[in-house]
Each structure stands twice: as structure tokens, then as C-alpha cells.
Amino acid sequence: MGSESSPTAPATTQRRTRHRPLSFSQLGLDASLARHLQHRLQLAAPTRIQAAVLHALLPRQRQLLGGEQVYYVRADTGTGKTLAYLLPLAHSMLACRRQVARTDGTLALVLAPTRELCLQVEEVARALLRPYHWLVVTALMGGEKRKSEKARLRHGTAVVIGTPGRVLDHLQQTRSWRLDQCKWVVLDEADRLLDMGFGDAVRRVRHQVQTLSAHRGNAGEVVAAATTPRGPLTLLDGDFGTVLVAATVREDVQALAEARSSAEEHGAAVTMIDDAATISADTAYVSGAPQVSHFYAVVPPQRRLVALACLLWALAHPEADALPFAAAAPEAPRKAVVFLSTCDSVELHHALLSRLSSAMAATPPWLGCSLLKMHGEMPQPERVSAFRQFRAARRGTWVLLCTDVAARGLDIQHLTLCVQYDPPTRDDHIEYLHRAGRTSRLGSAGHSLTLLQPHESEYAALVQSRLGVPLQSLDADRWIAATGMSAEGSAAERARACIQALQNSAEAAVRSDASLQQLAEAAYRAYLCSYRTRAKPMRQVFDASRLHLGHLARAFALSQIPNGDDAHSAKRRRRHSERETSSGVPAIPAPYAAKDGPRVRALPPLSLRSMRAAEFAA
Numbered sequence: 001m002g003s004e005s006s007p008t009a010p011a012t013t014q015r016r017t018r019h020r021p022l023s024f025s026q027l028g029l030d031a032s033l034a035r036h037l038q039h040r041l042q043l044a045a046p047t048r049i050q051a052a053v054l055h056a057l058l059p060r061q062r063q064l065l066g067g068e069q070v071y072y073v074r075a076d077t078g079t080g081k082t083l084a085y086l087l088p089l090a091h092s093m094l095a096c097r098r099q100v101a102r103t104d105g106t107l108a109l110v111l112a113p114t115r116e117l118c119l120q121v122e123e124v125a126r127a128l129l130r131p132y133h134w135l136v137v138t139a140l141m142g143g144e145k146r147k148s149e150k151a152r153l154r155h156g157t158a159v160v161i162g163t164p165g166r167v168l169d170h171l172q173q174t175r176s177w178r179l180d181q182c183k184w185v186v187l188d189e190a191d192r193l194l195d196m197g198f199g200d201a202v203r204r205v206r207h208q209v210q211t212l213s214a215h216r217g218n219a220g221e222v223v224a225a226a227t228t229p230r231g232p233l234t235l236l237d238g239d240f241g242t243v244l245v246a247a248t249v250r251e252d253v254q255a256l257a258e259a260r261s262s263a264e265e266h267g268a269a270v271t272m273i274d275d276a277a278t279i280s281a282d283t284a285y286v287s288g289a290p291q292v293s294h295f296y297a298v299v300p301p302q303r304r305l306v307a308l309a310c311l312l313w314a315l316a317h318p319e320a321d322a323l324p325f326a327a328a329a330p331e332a333p334r335k336a337v338v339f340l341s342t343c344d345s346v347e348l349h350h351a352l353l354s355r356l357s358s359a360m361a362a363t364p365p366w367l368g369c370s371l372l373k374m375h376g377e378m379p380q381p382e383r384v385s386a387f388r389q390f391r392a393a394r395r396g397t398w399v400l401l402c403t404d405v406a407a408r409g410l411d412i413q414h415l416t417l418c419v420q421y422d423p424p425t426r427d428d429h430i431e432y433l434h435r436a437g438r439t440s441r442l443g444s445a446g447h448s449l450t451l452l453q454p455h456e457s458e459y460a461a462l463v464q465s466r467l468g469v470p471l472q473s474l475d476a477d478r479w480i481a482a483t484g485m486s487a488e489g490s491a492a493e494r495a496r497a498c499i500q501a502l503q504n505s506a507e508a509a510v511r512s513d514a515s516l517q518q519l520a521e522a523a524y525r526a527y528l529c530s531y532r533t534r535a536k537p538m539r540q541v542f543d544a545s546r547l548h549l550g551h552l553a554r555a556f557a558l559s560q561i562p563n564g565d566d567a568h569s570a571k572r573r574r575r576h577s578e579r580e581t582s583s584g585v586p587a588i589p590a591p592y593a594a595k596d597g598p599r600v601r602a603l604p605p606l607s608l609r610s611m612r613a614a615e616f617a618a
């Protein structure tokens with residue numbers, strides 16, 4: 001939940017909360033908290049998942065169950081899961097027998113996979129706890145100053161929200177961080193957290209916090225007075241609660257299944273909480289955001305760049321009526337997010353589209369929209385500023401070009417279009433679902449458009465069958481022709497003229513600028529690498545051997561394949577390395593192979609970091 005949308009207008013609230021079963025206070029939530037939600041945040045009633053979580057967690061808190069509890073919380077994207085887990089946390093802190101003091105240290109720790117999500121959750125938690133100044137909230141994340149984070153932890157902070165790498169770092173280095181009272185560990189986007197590179201960090205954080213917490217004595221017992229200057233802090237119960245939250249909490253996500261069996265081995269009680277009904281622990285759950293309409297367009301690689309440019313133009317010019325999406329109210333901002341597979345690709349497209357825009361017409365810029373970029377290789381202040389700017393925009397057309405760092409959890413008002421320019425490279429339909437879910441928040445309308453190359457068109461049917469939602473086909477020529485760059489001929493002829501003009505302009509821009517040329521080559525290579533990193537079952541659809549490299553190069557505004565990347569060079573390298581091996585001389589890895597003489601690099605080095613399909617915060 002984004003705090004920008006917290007003070008929701010009453011009219012919106014009315015529409016959003018039509019499924020409300022009971023009010024917050026009827027569900028047993030602390031009375032002052034319920035009042036704050038209603039009067040300050042204008043959230044009169046819980047969403048279904050919030051009601052389900054409160055229903056499951058609040059009575060338990062009264063029962064002094066003892067032992068560890070693990071809760072799996074699953075609900076569609078944009079259904080209010082952030083508050084669903086923050087509310088019981090806040091309630092339990094307010095229900096302590098005496099007021100929590102800063103010297104009590106951290107009572108709840110929330111882990112999230114990206115920095116932006118941490119910032120967003122921090123804002124929601126701050127808004128929620130605003131009346132309770134003694135419940136301090138802080139965020140810890142890579143890219144921020146460790147020293148100031150240490151100082152905040154030393155002073156004491158009740159709720160900590162952080163990325164796993166940075167939290168682990170503080171657990172190991174910051175001795176003054178008190179965690180012996182920590183009662184909750186929440187894994188937001190749990191499947192992503194456990195399933196990726198830092199799953200190990202998450203497990204270590206959880207284990208360490210749990211161990212520290214166990215040292216406070218028996219569950220539910222008074223904490224050793226010696227360590228709490230203001231007297232014992234008796235929590236309502238002594239359970240150590242781990243809450244795993246995601247729209248796609250599935251038992252078949254291996255890491256989740258492991259987390260579950262390890263929890264059970266240690267005697268923890270596992271509860272599944274779903275917004276639909278009481279759910280069986282053995283069922284797999286995946287479902288789409290209910291109000292997203294899904295589209296796809298098959299576009300040959302040599303037209304992709306132009307198709308994207310014209311799509312953004314069409315978004316900024318609703319009067320051209322080139323897209324079948326319902327136009328937003330004229331005064332409302334139009335926002336779109338465009339997903340690309342690598343950081344280099346984001347950089348290139350941002351640079352290229354900006355130049356293209358000013359090359360086609362000086363004033364106003366041809367595209368007619370403001371372009372922002374966000375990826376894991378950007379310096380932290382730049383990244384945060386782009387995210388904040390995008391969220392805060394109140395008028396005009398805004399487009400965020402990004403990698404999968406923006407795929408999870410982000411809640412941005414007026415974001416109605418998600419363009420999957422590069423289909424997800426991991427988890428096929430699951431990542432598709434999360435990306436599309438950025439658009440439809442709590443029942444509002446949203447659109448997802450995926451661009452596919454001709455040999456990838458099967459992907460549409462695959463998503464359709466996995467998600468059970470229809471994907472409608474669109475003809476890219478329609479919005480390309482609508483840009484009005486040529487008034488002559490049929491729609492197809494006008495589209496062709498437009499493609500030629502824009503493609504030539506993009507290629508000329510790259511040819512005339514060495515740094516842009518380098519960036520285009522790097523983006524092209526990174527794309528190829530990420531294409532090949534897909535999991536086996538998806539390789540049938542995204543078959544790298546069916547890529548037409550020459551045409552693909554044009555999608556990166558390169559008029560030809562970069563030196564050494566064509567099939568002929570690849571064959572030559574292979575032959576060379578075979579020859580070397582058979583002659584007893586160890587083979588040199590292909591990109592470093594030289595024809596004769598000493599080992600020299602035949603190609604510029606591939607940036608491993610830029611090759612990663614999804615890069616996340618440490």
C-alpha cells in the first residue's frame with residue numbers, strides 16, 4: 001500500500017470496500033487504531049485479506065498459545081496485504097501491558113526484496129503508527145549510510161523494514177541492535193525472497209532473530225528486568241510469529257515448501273490465510289489481479305523499437321484513439337511501466353527514446369511523455385528519486401522504464417498500463433502476474449500489454465492457460481500508423497513509412513555517438529545472455545536458436561550485428577577452441593580467444609551484472 005494513496009478520497013473508498021464484512025473494531029482491532037484508520041487514513045473497513053488475517057491472528061494473540069507460529073498469507077496483487085500484516089503487528093505493540101519504549105529495541109522485522117518496496121512499506125507503517133510516537137519505524141537498505149542506520153538502531157526502533165542483505169549485515173555488525181523482544185518476522189513477497197539469490201540471507205536473519213528472541217525466557221513470560229530499564233515489557237503472548245506474504249504463495253515454490261517443512265520440524269504451527277475462504281494447506285494458489293485486461297502483440301524484432309516508441313506516443317495522445325484501452329479522465333495523469341530484461345537495455349531505451357523524441361520535433365518533444373528509468377545498477381539516490389517522481393506525478397503522461405526491480409509490491413496510483421516489452425525471464429506466468437498486478441490496485445482497471453516476437457507467440461496461450469484469463473491480440477501497426485508521421489496511403493503504408501523514419505533516426509543517433517553505440521552493443525549482448533538464462537521448460541517458447549540476430553540488432557538501433565557476435569564468428573571461435581584443445585594447448589574461453597599470438601580479448605567484456613535478468617537490492 002502506498003502512503004500516497006492512504007488518504008483515499010471518500011468516493012474511492014466507498015467503491016473499494018464493497019466487500020467489507022466487518023469494521024476494523026468489530027474484528028477486535030485496538031479501538032484507537034481503528035479510529036485512526038477511519039478518520040485519518042480514511043479506511044473505513046478492511047479488505048477481505050485484512051479481515052481474514054485479523055480474524056486469524058487477533059484471537060490467537062489472546063490465547064497465549066506459546067511456541068512458534070508460521071502464517072502464510074495469500075491474496076491477489078493490490079488487495080491490501082501490506083496493511084494486512086502491519087495491523088496485527090501494530091495491535092500487538094499497542095496491547096503490551098506498558099507502553100513500548102525505545103530501549104525495548106525492535107519488536108517487528110519486515111524483510112522485502114527491493115529498496116523501493118522497503119520505502120513504500122516504511123511510509124505505510126509510519127502513517128499507521130503516526131499517533132503513537134513511541135513506536136518508531138525505520139528502514140535499512142543497501143545504498144544508504146550504514147553509520148546513520150547504526151545510530152537509529154542504537155536509539156531503538158520498534159519496527160524495522162529492510163532488505164535481507166543489509167539486515168543481515170547489521171545483525172552481524174551492530175551490537176547495539178536489541179532484538180531479544182522481537183516477536184514478528186514478516187517476509188513480504190516471500191516467494192521472491194526465498195527463491196532468489198539471498199534466500200540464504202533470509203533464512204539466516206530469521207534464525208538469528210528467533211534465537212535472540214528465545215533468550216528472553218519462556219514464551220509470554222516477563223522479560224528480564226535487568227535488560228529493560230523501564231521495567232518488564234510483557235507482550236500479550238509469547239509466540240514467535242513468522243508471516244510469509246505474497247500473491248503467489250504456492251506450495252510448489254520449492255523454497256516455500258522447504259520453509260514450511262522446516263517450520264513443522266521445529267514444532268511450529270503453520271496456518272494458511274487466504275482471502276477467499278479457509279484454505280487447504282496442500283493446494284497451489286495462483287490467480288490474476290481481477291481487473292486487469294490482458295493484451296499481446298506479435299512484433300518482428302526489427303520493428304520492436306519503433307513499436308515501443310509509437311506505443312508511448314499513443315499513450316500520451318489519447319485523442320488519436322490508437323489503443324483499445326479506456327482513456328483516463330483528461331485531468332488525471334497517465335502512467336505506464338515498461339519492463340525490460342536487463343539494466344543495459346533500460347539505459348539504452350531511456351537514452352534512445354529521449355533522443356528520438358527531441359529529434360523528431362523540437363518543441364514539444366515528439367513522444368509527449370516524461371521518461372524515467374529504474375534498475376538495480378543505478379546509484380541509490382537516483383533510483384529513489386525516479387521512484388518518488390513517478391509516484392508523485394499528478395498530471396501528464398509518465399513512463400517508467402525498468403527491470404524486474406519494479407515488478408513486486410509497488411503501489412502507484414494512476415498506473416494503468418504495464419508494457420511487458422521483454423516477457424519475464426523467470427517463473428513465466430508468476431512474474432507476468434506480478435508485473436501486470438502493478439496496474440490494477442484494489443479493483444481499479446488496469447491493462448497489460450506484452451510484445452512478443454513471432455517465434456514467441458505461443459507464450460500468449462501459455463499465460464492464458466496458466467492464469468485462466470483471456471489474452472487479446474492487438475495489431476501493432478494500428479498504433480504505429482496512428483502516430484500520423486505520414487498522411488499518405490493505407491494504414492499499413494503509413495505504418496511502414498513511420499517505421500522507416502523512426503528506425504533510421506534511431507540508428508543515426510547510435511552511429512553518431514560512440515558512447516550510445518557502446519551502450520547499444522552492451523544492451524544487445526545482455527539481452528542475448530538473459531534470453532538464454534530462461535528455465536528449461538520456457539526455452540521451447542523462447543528458443544534462442546530461433547532469434548534472427550540481424551533483425552534483433554535493429555531492435556537495439558544497431559544497423560548490423562556487433563563485431564564478433566554473428567554466427568560466423570561464433571563458429572570460428574568454436575573451431576579455434578577445438579583446434580587448440582586437440583593440439584594439447586588448453587582452450588581459451590570463447591570471448592577471449594585470439595586468432596594468433598597472445599591472449600587478447602576479441603570482444604569487450606560482458607558485464608555479468610548487466611546480464612542479470614532481475615537485480616535486487618542487497
Ligand SMILES: Nc1ncnc2c1ncn2[C@@H]1O[C@H](COP(=O)(O)OP(=O)(O)OP(=O)(O)O)[C@@H](O)[C@H]1O
Pocket residue numbers: 001002005006008013016017043044045046047050075076077078079080081082083246247408409410411437438441442
Ligand atoms: N482497507 C482498505 N480500504 C481501502 N483501500 C485500501 C485498504 N487497504 C489497503 N488499501 C489500498 O489498496 C492498495 C493496495 O494495497 P497493497 O499495496 O497493500 O496491496 P498488496 O496486496 O500488498 O499488493 P501486491 O501484491 O502488489 O504487493 C493501496 O493503494 C492501499 O492504499
